[in-house]
Structure formats: structure tokens, C-alpha cells
Amino acid sequence: MIIQFENVEKTFNSKKMQVHACKDINLAVDKGDIFGVVGYSGAGKSTLIRMVNALERPTSGRVTVNGVVINELKGKNLRKARKDISMIFQQFNLLEAKTVFENVAMPLILNHTPKDEIKRRVNEILKFVELSDKTDTYPGKLSGGQKQRVGIARALTTNPSILLCDEPTSALDPKTTDSILNLLQKVNRELNITIMIITHQINIVQKICNKVAVMEDGYVVEMGNVKEVFARPVQPITKAFVDTVVDQTIPESIFAAAAAEKQNSRIFRVRCLNGNVCDTFTPDLRKRFTAEINTLFMSVNEMQGSVLTIIGLQVKGSKEQIREVEQYLKENFESEEVAV
Ligand SMILES: Nc1ncnc2c1ncn2[C@@H]1O[C@H](COP(=O)(O)OP(=O)(O)OP(=O)(O)O)[C@@H](O)[C@H]1O
Ligand SMILES: [Mg+2]
The missing domain is CATH 3.40.50.300 (P-loop containing nucleotide triphosphate hydrolases)
Incomplete structure (x- = not known):
């Protein structure tokens, strides 16, 4: 040093x-x-x-x-x-x-x-x-x-x-x-x-x-x-x-609509620092899991030659179906639940 x-x-x-x-x-x-x-x-x-x-x-x-x-x-x-x-x-x-x-x-x-x-x-x-x-x-x-x-x-x-x-x-x-x-x-x-x-x-x-x-x-x-x-x-x-430089906020009206379905759905925010995942992220999740998965929001940010992608996801299904997705997100990405 x-x-x-x-x-x-x-x-x-x-x-x-x-x-x-x-x-x-x-x-x-x-x-x-x-x-x-x-x-x-x-x-x-x-x-x-x-x-x-x-x-x-x-x-x-x-x-x-x-x-x-x-x-x-x-x-x-x-x-x-x-x-x-x-x-x-x-x-x-x-x-x-x-x-x-x-x-x-x-x-x-x-x-x-x-x-x-x-x-x-x-x-x-x-x-x-x-x-x-x-x-x-x-x-x-x-x-x-x-x-x-x-x-x-x-x-x-x-x-x-x-x-x-x-x-x-x-x-x-x-x-x-x-x-x-x-x-x-x-x-x-x-x-x-x-x-x-x-x-x-x-x-x-x-x-x-x-x-x-x-x-x-x-x-x-x-x-x-x-x-x-x-x-x-x-x-x-x-x-x-x-x-102030990385947009991580799910737009209000989209969030409100998704939050209204809180009975059988939860909302997560995921951060990926692994290159460009725009096209593949949600389709990959859909292949793996039986829950319904919707992309609510995505922001893509250049960072020192890497790309940081922030994704807002709505996961719909039974408690168990949602938990499976939650577990996978936790193990493989930086993720958090967004409280509704
Ligand atoms: N020579 C000095 N004598 C007395 N207090 C000082 C002196 N230099 C700095 N301070 C005080 O120390 C604290 C930190 O000041 P400093 O200038 O390091 O902050 P800063 O983060 O650079 O702020 P800014 O973004 O406004 O430049 C402030 O409360 C300042 O008033
Ligand atoms: Mg200063």
C-alpha cells in the first residue's frame, strides 16, 4: 500500500x-x-x-x-x-x-x-x-x-x-x-x-x-x-x-398495482453484477420454477466496465412456490424483499 x-x-x-x-x-x-x-x-x-x-x-x-x-x-x-x-x-x-x-x-x-x-x-x-x-x-x-x-x-x-x-x-x-x-x-x-x-x-x-x-x-x-x-x-x-446514480426504485404505479395482490404474491429486488442479464434473467427463473414471475422494473448501470442490473420482481403462487424462488434468489444473487 x-x-x-x-x-x-x-x-x-x-x-x-x-x-x-x-x-x-x-x-x-x-x-x-x-x-x-x-x-x-x-x-x-x-x-x-x-x-x-x-x-x-x-x-x-x-x-x-x-x-x-x-x-x-x-x-x-x-x-x-x-x-x-x-x-x-x-x-x-x-x-x-x-x-x-x-x-x-x-x-x-x-x-x-x-x-x-x-x-x-x-x-x-x-x-x-x-x-x-x-x-x-x-x-x-x-x-x-x-x-x-x-x-x-x-x-x-x-x-x-x-x-x-x-x-x-x-x-x-x-x-x-x-x-x-x-x-x-x-x-x-x-x-x-x-x-x-x-x-x-x-x-x-x-x-x-x-x-x-x-x-x-x-x-x-x-x-x-x-x-x-x-x-x-x-x-x-x-x-x-x-x-442518486443507480436507479433502484420500482415505479410507484407499477408497485402499487403489484402490491394490491399481496394475498398470493411477494415483491423482491435483485442485484446482479454479472454482465448483461436483461434478456435472460426472468425467462431463466420461469424455466426453473412453477410460480408466476413478472418483471416490474429493471435498471442497467455501467460500473467500472461491469454492468450492475437491478431487477424488481413480482413472484405469484402458493407460499411454498414463492419460498422456492426466494431461496434461489438469496443463494445466487444479492436480493431483498420489498415490503408492501
Ligand atoms: N482549520 C480548522 N479549524 C477549525 N475547524 C476546522 C478547520 N478545518 C476544518 N474544520 C472543521 O472540521 C470539520 C470538517 O471539515 P472539512 O473541511 O474536513 O469537511 P469537508 O468534508 O471537506 O466539507 P466540505 O464538503 O464542505 O468541503 C468541519 O466542522 C470544519 O468546520
Ligand atoms: Mg472539503
């Missing part, structure tokens, strides 16, 4: 009050991950990510980055460790009075890199983020998406192994968001950079992350592979997040 939090607590003490921003955080980010952290405002996300490069230090516990306990480093050693960890921000944090070239060059200038080398490196990176034509432009003349590309370019100049992103697309429209997410994916795949990304938009996690941690009130309340967490969210907050 490249980043590890062990029993991390962070408390802010001000004159008036104490804020316990991060509580009992234990998590590991592996090399090559795009690790998403989601949560509502004030959950402690920014505090958490800022402890990775020691912009904040834990009140207790350890944050290990690349094998070094970063919260114990100071001075030269800290500066050295930070060269390997870059960060981008929601508000881009560009220098308005400097050109794109100068903004991107800044980390290299601060490192006393020779001029020729700076020129070579900056032009190479600007090409990578597709901004070669904006070299001499000032940030004021750029769109939000272009500004974030400059932010990303600046973050890449020092060849980091980790890129921290705090709400990188929150100031952007959906189309621009997509182009920035594609760029982050390219950064991860082509440059082998591990990415940690903080967001309150779960669709960003769905699009590019392989792992996710859900934060609520300072705690990480749920964590795992994105596919698994999306297929079976456990905590109410995770369900609420996943609900």
Missing part, C-alpha cells in the same frame, strides 16, 4: 469550541488506485486528504505515505516527501499574474531546476493535458476546465507518485467534469500515479474510482471496492448516495 491511515484522529481546538473532524480513521490506498472519498459538507473529507501531505497533522494516530510516517516529518525531510505528493483544488489556485507556462513551471522554479529542463518538462506536460496552444495565456482568459488542466499540469511537473484531488470538478459543468475525469484517468493509467479524490458527487466515484470510502460526521462508515459498495450499500448514507 502507498497510503495508510492508522487510528487517526484530528481535533481542531479554537477558543470557543472543539471540532472532532476525523475520528478513528483506518484505511489503505494501494498503488495504482483511484480512491474516492465521499461525504456531505463538513464530514471531514478535506481534513483527511490534507493529512496525506501533512498540511494537517493528526491529533493522534499515524499516516504513512510511501513507507514513511509523514506526520512525523519536518523541514527538509517533509519537503522531500511532499515532492512525491501533488494536490489540485476546487478553485484551481492559479497565480493570476503569471502565464500558463509560468504557473506550470512554478514547482520546478522553486526546486531550482535548470531553465532548459524546465522548458522541456513544461512543454511536455502541457502537451499531455492538451494545452500546448495556451502556453502564454493568463488564467483570466481560460475556461474553468482549462484552469483545472493547468492545475493538473502544475501538479505533474515534479513527477509525483500520488495526486490528491480536493473536489476537483465541483466548480465545473457536467461536460467539462467528464473531460477532467478522463484526464485524471489518463494520469492514473499512463503515468502510474495513485489518485485520491474527494468529492460529494458520487457519480464521479462511479466513473473513475476503483475504491471508495464514505465519510459521515468524521468517521469512515463504509469502504470497499466501488463495484461491491454500489451493488450492496449497507449504511443509510451510502444507500442515499448510491440511489
Whole structure:
């Protein structure tokens, strides 16, 4: 693993009050991950990510980055460790009075890199983020998406192994968001950079992350592979997040009609993460069982190259006939009964 939090607590003490921003955080980010952290405002996300490069230090516990306990480093050693960890921000944090070239060059200038080398490196990176034509432009003349590309370019100049992103697309429209997410994916795949990304938009996690941690009130309340967490969210907050991108609700009127038959029928919701089952799922069940089986609802969701299908089923028949189907669904899929 490249980043590890062990029993991390962070408390802010001000004159008036104490804020316990991060509580009992234990998590590991592996090399090559795009690790998403989601949560509502004030959950402690920014505090958490800022402890990775020691912009904040834990009140207790350890944050290990690349094998070094970063919260114990100071001075030269800290500066050295930070060269390997870059960060981008929601508000881009560009220098308005400097050109794109100068903004991107800044980390290299601060490192006393020779001029020729700076020129070579900056032009190479600007090409990578597709901004070669904006070299001499000032940030004021750029769109939000272009500004974030400059932010990303600046973050890449020092060849980091980790890129921290705090709400990188929150100031952007959906189309621009997509182009920035594609760029982050390219950064991860082509440059082998591990990415940690903080967001309150779960669709960003769905699009590019392989792992996710859900934060609520300072705690990480749920964590795992994105596919698994999306297929079976456990905590109410995770369900609420996943609900906004994965449609799992049987339409009201269809549900009401099916629920009206509750004497000899029950309703189930099934989740399949096994490729495309749209055509085959219900016909297969009908072949296996004597109960009458109706598809009330189906939603098909792309998830990291896999397909997550959510199916609402009405099963009609005798108690025993329905129980057989229920048993089979339980053993072979993620399923639950929907109360009528
Ligand atoms: N420097 C600080 N001093 C005092 N309290 C702070 C400080 N930084 C953060 N906090 C508090 O810690 C809590 C968590 O803040 P944090 O910024 O980590 O949340 P967040 O999840 O990033 O929220 P948002 O989505 O709004 O950015 C909040 O209650 C915040 O007010
Ligand atoms: Mg924040």
C-alpha cells in the first residue's frame, strides 16, 4: 500500500469550541488506485486528504505515505516527501499574474531546476493535458476546465507518485467534469500515479474510482471496492448516495398495482453484477420454477466496465412456490424483499 491511515484522529481546538473532524480513521490506498472519498459538507473529507501531505497533522494516530510516517516529518525531510505528493483544488489556485507556462513551471522554479529542463518538462506536460496552444495565456482568459488542466499540469511537473484531488470538478459543468475525469484517468493509467479524490458527487466515484470510502460526521462508515459498495450499500448514507446514480426504485404505479395482490404474491429486488442479464434473467427463473414471475422494473448501470442490473420482481403462487424462488434468489444473487 502507498497510503495508510492508522487510528487517526484530528481535533481542531479554537477558543470557543472543539471540532472532532476525523475520528478513528483506518484505511489503505494501494498503488495504482483511484480512491474516492465521499461525504456531505463538513464530514471531514478535506481534513483527511490534507493529512496525506501533512498540511494537517493528526491529533493522534499515524499516516504513512510511501513507507514513511509523514506526520512525523519536518523541514527538509517533509519537503522531500511532499515532492512525491501533488494536490489540485476546487478553485484551481492559479497565480493570476503569471502565464500558463509560468504557473506550470512554478514547482520546478522553486526546486531550482535548470531553465532548459524546465522548458522541456513544461512543454511536455502541457502537451499531455492538451494545452500546448495556451502556453502564454493568463488564467483570466481560460475556461474553468482549462484552469483545472493547468492545475493538473502544475501538479505533474515534479513527477509525483500520488495526486490528491480536493473536489476537483465541483466548480465545473457536467461536460467539462467528464473531460477532467478522463484526464485524471489518463494520469492514473499512463503515468502510474495513485489518485485520491474527494468529492460529494458520487457519480464521479462511479466513473473513475476503483475504491471508495464514505465519510459521515468524521468517521469512515463504509469502504470497499466501488463495484461491491454500489451493488450492496449497507449504511443509510451510502444507500442515499448510491440511489442518486443507480436507479433502484420500482415505479410507484407499477408497485402499487403489484402490491394490491399481496394475498398470493411477494415483491423482491435483485442485484446482479454479472454482465448483461436483461434478456435472460426472468425467462431463466420461469424455466426453473412453477410460480408466476413478472418483471416490474429493471435498471442497467455501467460500473467500472461491469454492468450492475437491478431487477424488481413480482413472484405469484402458493407460499411454498414463492419460498422456492426466494431461496434461489438469496443463494445466487444479492436480493431483498420489498415490503408492501
Ligand atoms: N482549520 C480548522 N479549524 C477549525 N475547524 C476546522 C478547520 N478545518 C476544518 N474544520 C472543521 O472540521 C470539520 C470538517 O471539515 P472539512 O473541511 O474536513 O469537511 P469537508 O468534508 O471537506 O466539507 P466540505 O464538503 O464542505 O468541503 C468541519 O466542522 C470544519 O468546520
Ligand atoms: Mg472539503
